[in-house]
Amino acid sequence: MIIETIVPPEKKTMSIGELAQRAGLTTRTVRYYEEMGLLVGVIRGRNGRRVYTEEHLYLLRLIRRGKLLLGMSLTEIKELVEVFRQTGTERSVIHRSIEILTSHLDEVEDKQEKLESYHTLLIGEIKRLRGVLRS
Template sequence: MDNFKIDDVAKECGLTKRTIRYYEEIGLLSAPDRSDGGTRLYTRDHIDQLKQIVNARDVLGFTLQEIQDFVSISNRLAQRHQEYLHTEDVEQKRQDLQDIERIVARQLEIIDQKLAKIADIRQATEVRYQSVQDALNKLNE
C-alpha cells in the first residue's frame, strides 16, 4: 500500500495542510500512521475520505457538523458492508442488507434536505432575476 506525505495529499485534494490536520483533530479524518520520525503517512483511503469531505462541503454546502454526520453514516455503511461480505448466514446477510438500506436512506435524506434548501434559494433568486428583467424591459419600451 502506498503512503503519501501531507504535502502530496494537500495538493491532490485541494486542501491546506492545516485543514487536513484540523479534520484529523476533530475526527472527520482517521488518524494516519506515522513514520519513525513522526511524519504522517496517508493512504489512498485517506485521500478518498478527504475527497468525499470536500465534495460534501463544496458541492452540497454541508457544514462541518453535517459533514461529521455524513462521514459517520458512511463509516457505519462501510462497516456493515464488510460484515455482509464476511458472513455466510443468509438471515444475517438479510439483516445486514436491511441495515445498509436504512443507512443509505439516511444519507439520501440528508442530501435531499440540502437540495430542498438549495432549490428554495434558487427560486428566490429566480424571482429577483425576473424582477430585474421586467424592469429592464420597461426601460427599453
C-alpha cells in the same frame, strides 16, 4: 524502513505533503480535517510524523466532492463519516446522503422561488421607471 514496521507493507503510505498535493488541499486543511475527526486512523512514524494511506486520500477526495459539488457542510460530511464508521455499510451512508441532499434541494427551491419573485418585482419596477421617463 521505519514506516514499514508500523504500517503493513501492502499499504502504500505517504507524507502529509504528498497526501495534500494528491488531494488538491493544503497541509493545514488536512490537519484541520484530522482535528475535526474527519480523518481517522492516522498514525505517526517513529519520527513523530503523520503517516497516511490511500484510504485517507480517498476520504479527502470524498470530502472535497461533498463540499464543492454538493454544497455539504463539514458537519454534514462528518456525520456521514460517522454513519459509515458505525454501520460499515455504504447503503447507510447513501440513505443519509439522500436525506441531506434532499434538505439542500428544499433550501435551493425555496431560494429559487424568492429569487423568481424578486426578479418579477425588478422587472415591474424597471418598466414603471421607464414609463416615468416617457411621460
